[in-house]
Amino acid sequence: MTRNLRCRAIAVGAAVALALTACGSGGESPDTTANADGLEKTTIKVGALPIPDSVSLYIANAKGYFKEEGLTVEPVTITGGAAAIPQVENGSLDISMTNYVSTFSAVEAGKKIKLVADMYQAAENNFNIMVPKDSPINAVADLKGKTILVNNLRNVATLAVTTQLKVAGLTENDVKFAEKPFPEMGNAIASGQADAGWITEPFITATQSQLGFRKLADTMTGETENLPIAGWMATEEWAQKHPKTLAAFQRAISKAQALASSDRKEVEAMVPTYTKITPEVASVITLGTYPSELNADRLQKVADLMLEYKYLEKPIDVKSIIVAPPAAG
Amino acid sequence: MRSAQLTRGAIGVAGFLILGELVVRLWVSRTFDFPAPSVILYEAALLLADPEFLEGMLVTIGNWALGLLVAIGVGVPLGVLLGALPRAEQAVRPLLEFMRPIPSVAIIPLAILLIPEDSLMKVSVIVYASLWPILINTLYGMHDVDPLAKESMRTFGFGPLAVLARVSLPSAAPFMATGVRIAAGIALVLAVSAELLAGGVNGIGVFAVAAGSGNRMDLIMAATLWAGIFGVVANLALQTAERRLFRWHWLRTGGART
Known part of the structure; x- marks a missing residue:
């Protein structure tokens, strides 16, 4: 209550130093010195x-x-x-x-x-390449020249997809990778911005049940197993x-x-x-x-x-x- | 008059919601996964019973308020000082004009690197962004002071400080208030953006990050709705305060309707 009033007084007066102490959000936990177990930081x-x-x-x-x-x-x-x-x-x-x-x-x-x-x-089927239900892409080799969405470029996603491309006789230069956060991938692919996406859970389940996507390939097999x-x-x-x-x-x-x-x-x-x-x-x-x-x-x-x-x-x-x-x- | 205005506003909002509902249900949801307005409103109502969300809202609003207060504490005195000292202003002006247009959101990654304390980082970027409208409007206000009034005071033998306190400050005050109101909107943008980029323990933006990772578009939209409502309420409150405090200014400038 007093805290509230004080803050309001400051809003009128704009006493900055006081504001820092009175309205400061969330006091930070201090570095406690060694306790009984001898932990450097508790x-x-x-x-x-x-x-x-x-x-x-x-x-x-x-x-x-x-x-x-x-x-x-x-x-x-x-x-x-x-x-x-x-x-x-x-x-x-x-x-x-x-x-x-x-x-x-x-x-x-x-x-x-x-x-x-x-x-x-990684286990089986938790990092999959997903495509729309009626997509003409039916095998990894069909991805040639297509755009694949990944959550980050030059990271796990592109690495895992590239290992699967290799099995299909392609390289990363045969496809186009584009970056998109997982939550936006499903809609981006559904609207035709891209042809496929490297998707993990809960988005695999979500794109399957809400958009009718199907799995093209599990990217955690072969070289990337486990x-x-x-x-x-x-x-x-x-x-x-x-x-x-x-x-x-x-x-x-x-x-x-x-x-x-x-x-x-x-x-x-x-x-x-x-x-x-x-x-x-x-x-x-x-x-x-x-x-x-x-x-x-x-x-x-x-x-x-x-x-x-x-x-x-x-x-x-x-x-x-x-x-x-x-x-x- | 006033109630008719409100009714028309309400009809507008209702019409927009109904149209949105139809568009989402009949068209958008056939191809995309996007929640209808009714779903968003329902989730937004449920959020009021979610202690984690309420706490997050308080954290965000706390950062917003603190950042805005500090920006006022720095921007107003600095603006008055520069306004009163034209030579100093000329020296600082190029720097101001260079810094001002830099999109404030772009400094967040830099702030994350430089400021190890999470809430200090968030408040700092809010202060940085809110400073410009307050400072610039204060400067304009100081320039706009009636020179005749200042001259008259001097003729009566008042010193520079008295002229500042009795003529310049009251005359510039409405401009400062406008600057604060503009800054309040910008501060909210930064408060949420900093959370979206940096994460944190709690906050509207942190909540949205978690909702995104959990594939809950409805929750993202509901949280965004509350952030928007807060922005509207804050703007209304500041506008009302401005009108009450500076009634004479509104009358002088013909009380432009907003």
């Missing part, structure tokens, strides 16, 4: 996209896995893995979701980023300064990943709480898998594919950019 901000991939963060929060580690985690909605890199670099996020292709490109560009936990791995998609990242500096906080985060996330991969019901129950995906949709969409271990050999496949298709100029040794959790739990 409250951390973790960036994640509001999609099923990042479910472990919310499971760990809801089930109290972070609390058990003495950690308070504040989830922050990000707008993309690549967009989150500046946010971890400047410290507005401690840890963030990232996709591996973006991460490896960033590492080659000289960014000091470390992968700290695995998150999401392709690691997304993980958690921190800057090298942050990981060095907060080893105990990081280990606590890794233990809690790994536990949540294990639960997510063993029980789909847990994922279905959690997804509608932090995304706008309804429970009905959550129960029918195709999900990837949730690996609980950060495995350099598995992630190496992504870096090697990127090298093969010239997304990287030089090979990256994934071992050098992961910070694996300490062996003793």
Whole structure:
């Protein structure tokens, strides 16, 4: 009440300094110094996209896995893995979701980023090339000269599609890639702006049921089978300064990943709480898998594919950019 | 008079909604996936019972208000100072004219890089964008002061400060208010855009990002509707305040109808 009045008084008077203190929105959590467990930082901000991939963060929060580690985690909605890199670099996020292709490109560009936990791995039929029902395109080879929508150029989407083009005897130069956010792809293709789209869930299900699209190809087969998609990242500096906080985060996330991969019901129950995906949709969409271990050999496949298709100029040794959790739990 | 005006407005809005409903249901929805106005209105009503959305709305409006206040606190004194010192104004003018047309939304990615504190980043871009209309209008107001009135005051032996306080400021005040009203609209654009680009814990834009990722076009439209309603209400409130405070100015300028 007084706060309200004061703000109104300021609106008339325009006393700026006072306004900063009186109307300031959302006090920021201070860096608490080491607690009983010796954590360097007990409250951390973790960036994640509001999609099923990042479910472990919310499971760990809801089930109290972070609390058990003495950690308070504040989830922050990000707008993309690549967009989150500046946010971890400047410290507005401690840890963030990232996709591996973006991460490896960033590492080659000289960014000091470390992968700290695995998150999401492709499974069958959760990254498909979709076309309208009456499209003349009936095989990947028919895509020659056509326009394919992807969420980001030179990223997982184009890489995955290119591997399928190769199987059909085409290269990325035989098609035209255009960028469009997932929510707009269905309508853009329906209106004839493009011929096909690289689409993931919940949009595969949505374009099928609402626009009658059909699947042309699963892009996660052959070279891309079980392709690691997304993980958690921190800057090298942050990981060095907060080893105990990081280990606590890794233990809690790994536990949540294990639960997510063993029980789909847990994922279905959690997804509608932090995304706008309804429970009905959550129960029918195709999900990837949730690996609980950060495995350099598995992630190496992504870096090697990127090298093969010239997304990287030089090979990256994934071992050098992961910070694996300490062996003793 | 007034009620007839309102009735006509209401008929216009209703007509638009009915037309929109028909166009979406009979034509658009055959090819596209787009919610009809009735669906959007229904979802918008439901949002009033969604604590997460309400909290987000408060965060966005809080950033908006704070950014606007800071812009007033900087823009008005700066405008008065430059208006009172023509030589300083001439020196600063080229810089102002260069900075002003830069689309403010374009500085958001830069702000994300430079300002690590999320709410500070959002308020900063709001301040930057709202500053220009306030500053420029204050300057115009200062230029528009009746020179005869200033001369008369000086003739009666009043010092420059007294002239400023008794003639220049009251005369420029309506211009400042107009600047603030224009800035209020721009500030809302920036408040939501910053959230759409940077994400965050909560806010109308953050809500729209999540709704987009969840394929809920209806929720995006409903959230946009509320942002629009807030913009209209804020504009009306400022306009009413302007008319009450500066009735004499409205009379002088012939009370242009808006």
